[in-house]
Amino acid sequence: MPFLTYQQVRPWAKAIRESVAxxxxxxxxxxxxxxxxxxxxxxxxxxxDTLVRWADAGAPEGDSHAAPPPSHWTEGWNIRLPGLVxxxxxxxxxxxxxxxxxxxIVVPTGFTSDxxxxxxxxxxxxRAVVHHAVVYIREPASSxxxxxxxxxxxxxxxxxxxxxxxxxxxxxxxxxxYSPGSLPExxxxxxxxxxxxxxxxxxxxxxxxxxxxxxxxxxxGLIFHQAPPDERVLTLQLGNDRFVIPPGHPHYRVxxxxxxxNDTKLLSFFPHMHLRGASFEYSILEAGGKRRTLxxxxxxxxxxxxxxxxxxxxxxxxxxxxxxxxYFDNSRNNTNNPDPDESVTFGPQSYxxxxxxxxxxxxxxxxxxNGFFVRGVVPQ
Numbered sequence: 432m433p434f435l436t437y438q439q440v441r442p443w444a445k446a447i448r449e450s451v452a453x454x455x456x457x458x459x460x461x462x463x464x465x466x467x468x469x470x471x472x473x474x475x476x477x478x479x480d481t482l483v484r485w486a487d488a489g490a491p492e493g494d495s496h497a498a499p500p501p502s503h504w505t506e507g508w509n510i511r512l513p514g515l516v517x518x519x520x521x522x523x524x525x526x527x528x529x530x531x532x533x534x535x536i537v538v539p540t541g542f543t544s545d546x547x548x549x550x551x552x553x554x555x556x557x558r559a560v561v562h563h564a565v566v567y568i569r570e571p572a573s574s575x576x577x578x579x580x581x582x583x584x585x586x587x588x589x590x591x592x593x594x595x596x597x598x599x600x601x602x603x604x605x606x607x608x609y610s611p612g613s614l615p616e617x618x619x620x621x622x623x624x625x626x627x628x629x630x631x632x633x634x635x636x637x638x639x640x641x642x643x644x645x646x647x648x649x650x651x652g653l654i655f656h657q658a659p660p661d662e663r664v665l666t667l668q669l670g671n672d673r674f675v676i677p678p679g680h681p682h683y684r685v686x687x688x689x690x691x692x693n694d695t696k697l698l699s700f701f702p703h704m705h706l707r708g709a710s711f712e713y714s715i716l717e718a719g720g721k722r723r724t725l726x727x728x729x730x731x732x733x734x735x736x737x738x739x740x741x742x743x744x745x746x747x748x749x750x751x752x753x754x755x756x757x758y759f760d761n762s763r764n765n766t767n768n769p770d771p772d773e774s775v776t777f778g779p780q781s782y783x784x785x786x787x788x789x790x791x792x793x794x795x796x797x798x799x800x801n802g803f804f805v806r807g808v809v810p811q
Contacts, residue, residue, distance in 0.1 A: 517650070518538065524644070530640075534636045535576055549620070567603045567633040568603055568626055604624070663799075664792070676761045683759045694747070697744060709730060715754070769782040
């Protein structure tokens with residue numbers, strides 16, 4: 432529903448009061464006390480109080496002559512006009528019902544020189560059926576998905592959906608992740624993602640049927656740096672695919688951890704779970720074993736998957752232990768639960784579960800993802 436005029440907003444006053452009082456809106460799920468985050472869109476206590484008192488007073492209009500000028504709302508791309516738009520060359524058709532395997536669409540860039548990406552935005556043509564999308568950077572020497580033909584949706588081999596998902600796994604760097612509620616990527620003037628000459632972009636598309644035949648043709652807008660930035664951004668992840676959530680369990684804990692191979696700076700966090708996801712947190716273990724929690728997302732909201740970007744990048748030393756912890760609610764109290772009587776394991780579909788903690792780091796521009804994991808060699 433539009434909220435552009437008083438007449439449009441007035442019927443929703445009570446719903447607005449409830450949503451802001453319960454902090455359901457605006458969608459921001461980081462618990463207070465962490466960060467600060469540059470993209471924090473939560474309301475202050477004073478702003479919440481203003482809206483609550485307005486609704487309690489009968490939602491008066493006020494003096495229309497004192498109203499500010501109408502807001503300018505972005506149409507089309509949320510980033511500024513892209514320097515290049517690439518994407519799926521043809522729409523992908525979905526059936527009305529049933530599961531759809533992850534589709535991998537290889538899109539050659541045709542780049543004859545290295546490109547540094549400053550901003551990127553993925554725009555599905557049909558958001559209702561895109562569960563998520565990951566755009567990978569496949570460098571020229573890579574043999575990943577070697578049997579996939581450019582522009583033709585490809586499904587890795589395997590006897591089960593889980594096998595096909597794992598057979599499609601890669602160590603290639605991620606350009607961006609799209610999911611409901613996510614924002615475009617903008618690394619600013621001093622940072623960027625490197626797409627080497629001759630690279631392909633691989634669109635990993637997870638589609639969900641909704642009872643009607645549908646199609647989607649997702650596109651990617653890119654803005655490039657004019658010169659190499661000071662730092663390169665790498666997207667990394669910690670995850671666990673070996674858990675079994677018991678039927679009815681209201682607070683099942685799943686963890687994953689790793690040690691940082693070289694000195695770096697943490698930039699942002701992006702947790703990903705499915706419909707039983709309840710909360711998610713990132714922590715580091717500092718010298719002496721002291722735990723420092725960097726982000727706690729509670730409640731986790733599958734329908735608003737948000738990236739949390741640190742206002743001040745956090746320097747961490749090589750050997751620092753980074754840990755992610757997720758809690759799942761498989762009980763009947765979870766109104767999103769597909770089936771509380773089932774044991775739940777890792778899998779690609781929404782009625783299964785995932786536990787992945789994506790995070791971005793900043794490294795010197797000459798350091799690639801493989802080089803970053805060679806311990807003790809990244810220059811400072």
